Amino acid sequence: MPLLRRLALLSLFSTALLTIGCAPRTDAPPATSGTAFENGLWFDGEGFVPGTWYAVDGRLTRTAPSVIGQRVDLQGGxxxxxxxxxxxxxxxxxxxxGQAHARYREHGVMYAAxxxxxxxxAQAAREALGPDPGVDVLFASACISSSDGHPLRMARTQPDGTLAPVEDIHDTSYIVMDTVADVARKWPLVRAAQPDLVKAILVHGERPEHRDNPDMHGINGLAPEVLAPLVRRAHSEGLRxxxxxxxxxxxxTAVEAAVDWIGHLPGYRIWDGMDEADYRLDDASIALAAERGIAVVATANLAEGAARGNAAKLARVQALQKDNLSRLIDAxxxxxxxxxxxxATSLVEFDYLRGLGVMSDAALLRAMVEHTPRLLFPDRRIGRIADGYEASFLVLDGNPLTDADAMRRIRHRVRDGHVVDQPS
Ligand SMILES: [Zn+2]
Structure with missing residues (x-):
């Protein structure tokens, strides 16, 4: 609550007490005002439990404030x-x-990377999002790869199919680091990009022969030995x-270099000339990822597009994904x-993972609403319905643990204690 309003309320409160002849008690708790969210069923990490929560100064609390400014009936949502x-x-x-912002609001996605x-x-995107975008976005505006690496091919390709000169892309669209010495030499470019996160690209780094193959030009990645010095440098400057x-x-390579997250689970496609063995994670790397607290963003749904309608290909990839994901989860x-x-938004990945059946519905829901927000913003109290946590939440028209469609039936979006829209 703004200070002036709080002072105004306090002075009203004191005046009222004086009028009826009581001296105000100096040990009385300060007056608080907030919103009551009544008749809701609230996710506790396992299931939904009935109750009333209050939003006071943008935080959730179970304790009713002294003044309830607004009551919102969640009607069993x-x-x-x-x-x-x-x-x-x-x-x-x-x-x-301009293309995608509205979809984030519509889908209830309030945190993104x-x-x-x-x-x-990134700066232009921040300006386009405006001061109150309804979604908190992290930008990996320092995106680092090799001179022949992804996303070079993508960035060069013009709408008419021609290729832009490599020099227009290098150290502009992404930052080039080919050698360990480049980490220090190019670091001013990383700083200048003012990134929220650093992105480092590895693509079959175990196959150095790809560098000499013109078919691979523009889709390779960093030489494996560059990654650990890059991560050390980023960490020394507080960057993930x-x-x-x-x-x-x-x-x-990524786990041994102590990156903070893995952006893709390997094996959403099997490249020509390779097989499952190239994508099956080894147990020691999985154990090290667990020990170091390195999260994996699976992006497993990409398998569907990569299979291009080939059911046998998709089945092979899905068997691989289940094997890798199960062992990661068990660890x-x-x-x-x-x-x-x-x-799309992460809802398609949620649906895909649900279809793979590698975790319980409650664990998958926790991944979506608790683990992913906390991975993005580890210093914020978000991702749980709990005392002192940010009062941002969705109210669904149905139980998403038993009715997958309910994820897309949002009755209310609440942000910092304010209902930002009404049922559609
Ligand atoms: Zn990507």
Whole structure:
């Protein structure tokens, strides 16, 4: 509550007491005002329990404030923390914000990470999002790869199919680091990009012969030995590093280098000439990821697009995904939800993971509303319906643990204690 309003309320309160002849008690708790959210069913991490929660000064509390400014009847709706999207690119620049911003509000996604781009595009996106975008976005505006690495090919390709000169892309669309010495030499570019996160790209780093193959030009990644010095440098400046990993060897490189998150679970596609063995994570790397608290954003739904309608291909990839995900989950590695889909939000990844059946419905819901928001914003009290946590939540028209569609039937979106829209 603004200070002036609080003072005004306090003075009214004191005047009232004086009028009836009582001296105000100096040990009385300060008057508080807030909103009561009544008749809701609230997610406790396992299921939904009935109750009333209050929002006071943007925080959740079970303790009724002395003044209830507004009462909101949730009419038996299912309340849970907002959704999060840990891997996308569709809010990465101002044009994308124009295309995709409304979808985030509609889908109830209030926390997101955009995993590439540069300082300029991130700044333009922030401006396009405006001061109250309804979604808190992290920008990996320092996106680092090799001179022949992803996203070079994508960034060069013009709408008419021609290729822009490599020099226009290098150290502009993404930052090039080919050698360990480049980490220090190019670090001013990282700083200048003012990133919320650093993105480092590994693509089959165990196959150095790809560098000589023209078919691979523009889709390779960092030389494996560059990653650990890069991570050390980022950490020394308080920056977290997300790694794009394509193969099991990339995963091992990333975990040994102590990145903060893995941006893709390897094996959403099996490259030509390779097989399951190239993508099956080894147990030691999984154990090290667990020990170091390295989360994995699975982006497993990409398998569907990559299979291009080939059911046998998809079945092979899904068997691989189940094997890798089950062993990660059993080891205690946090699985975060991110779609990496321009035309979608993390809801498609949620649905895909539910279809794979690798975790219980409650665990999957916790991944969406608790683990993913906390991965994105570890210093904030978000992702739970609990005392002192930020009063942002969704109210669904149905129980998402038993009715998958309920995830898309949002009755209310509440942000910092305010109902930001009414039932649609
Ligand atoms: Zn991506």
């Amino acid at each position: 299912h309340a849970l923390p907002p959704f999060a999207e840990a891997h996308n690119h569709n809010l990465q620049n101002a044009w994308g914000v 955009m995993l590439c781009g540069n300082g300029e595009s 590093v997300v790694a794009h990993t394509e193969s099991a060897a990339d995963f091992r 205690g590695v946090v699985i975060a939800i991110g779609s990496d889909r321009y035309d």
